[in-house]
Amino acid sequence: MKEKLAQLIHSALETAQQQGDLPAFDIPDITIERPKDPTHGDFACTVALGLARVARMAPAKIAAAIIANMEKPDFVADVSVAGPGFINIRLATAWFAEQVQRVLNAGDAFGRINRGGGRRVQVEFISANPTGPLTFGSGRNAVLGDALASVLDAAGYAVEREYYLNDVGNQMNIFARSFRSRYAEILGYADRYPFPEDGYPGDYLIEMAQELAAEVGDAYLNLPEDESVATFHREGLARMVARIKADAELLGIRFDSWFSEASLYEDGTYQKVYDMLQSNGQLLEKDGAIWFKGESEDDKDNVIVRSDGRPTYFASDIAYIYNKLVTRKFDRAIYVWGADHHGHVARLKAAARALGLDDSRITIILYQLVALERDGKPVRMGKRSKFVTLKEVVEEIGADATRFMLLTRSADSQMTLDLGLAVKQSNDNPVYYVQYGHARIASLFRKAEEEGVSPVNAKLTLLKHPAELELIRQILRLEEVVERAAETLAPHHLTYYAQELATAFHSFYHSCRVVGDNPALSSARLALVQAAKIALANTLHLMGMSAPEEM
């Protein structure tokens, strides 16, 4: 619709110039906006304001000239000039009524648009080290990444969700040795493998060790050192990944792939990118280590191979981006990172450029970390202290409320969350307002069935009450919201839209009797309500939440 209107205004400008109503100038791109204030119409256009200088005319006069030369098809009810030169467009009520049928026909697919054109996008998120259960801190990452993936999918991209497993390196070795100590302890040989000084203290390792001991007995107690560490590394990783997978599923999140960092070394990718950088002269040796050169004087160098020969995490990152963009040919790679990693953005892109890749294919979504409090007192999230797990929070306040709470704020907002307050207030969570709208509609359909009212073959042009039209407008907005969320990679728009849609429904419900004594009107309203149900359900599902039939 926006494109159609832009086209109309574009040709109106041409006509106006031919008629001599406007001087000659290049016609700019026309953007159609949606006014914040609904009394300004359904759509608005600001070209006249921008043309004031080039046309040397008052914007209001330009707008008037455009309107005078504009074609007005049936779906346009009114076009007018307002304020300093806005062109406000109001659509015909009949057009709105007909759109209800389009929504009904689309069903689950309503809200899907073709912005992406099937381009392949990978969204990599969470990717927390597999050394412990997911913390609540990872929750924001999880919810953002998953909703982003859903939105991009709805916008017509071919999306894959990926979890990057840091299954090599120092932290994993400490994890493996911590796991081994717990295992030995359980079997009564605590002295054999003393707990590492900076080991992982959580109870989950004890539970995992109990499982292992129950499965294999003392078979892993007397292995040669190398094999021993490797064994606990392997066993610990497999168990930890299973737990992380289960934690993610508590929020309804499933990954298409779990990508192993180790595989980058095993399949030669790391060696390949190393050779590429080497032959391009991007590497330098200093203090016994290998560095990736900064691009300028004040751009610092970064170590990729330590002086003891072990590659750094950054080395893996370089191989990984090559794998994403070259080996697996994703058109676009999206990373969801906590703001504490923002220092890595520039060097990752620089490394990609050094490999000859277009860094605009890489997007890093940085979100501010969630600070936790309980009853006004800060809760530390470090690995040595007792951290708050995602599971605890979800079990306390529910998956839907947790998701909604974390999704409502834009990634840039730094939030401190009081867990005590969150639990206390979880009943006020706006998600229930939205879900209640959906359940209420489901209930309406049960009622309608009893009364023998059906939305089939409804005469939609009967819909003309202001509350009906407002509800239709809100329903139709879903497509714009998906587009905007996909374009700005900001799924929090969905949460606000969901509430506005629910408000339009509740308000309609209050002022318009659906199942009443006028059968034709009842049928038309039922069709509208069905469209509202579709829009609510699709929005909830995009956010990863349930759309209950009753609650």
Next chain:
RNA sequence: GCGCCCGUAGCUCAAUGGAUAGAGCAUCAGUCUUCGGAACUGACGGUUGGGGGUUCGAAUCCCUCCGGGCGUGCCA
């Protein structure tokens, strides 16, 4: 010190450079004999941290100051 992010109503947060800066919660005042009251309607509430600048137009862009967060490792 330098870099990035943030500062909007009492609280939590929105607002593709556009019109009178909006929601939820809280507070106050109303609505219902019928489809689910987890609802609806309204009121109160603002120098968008301060000060400059760009623009026809700035919460939004630029500069500066104040305040907060995060970075600035041969950690991840």
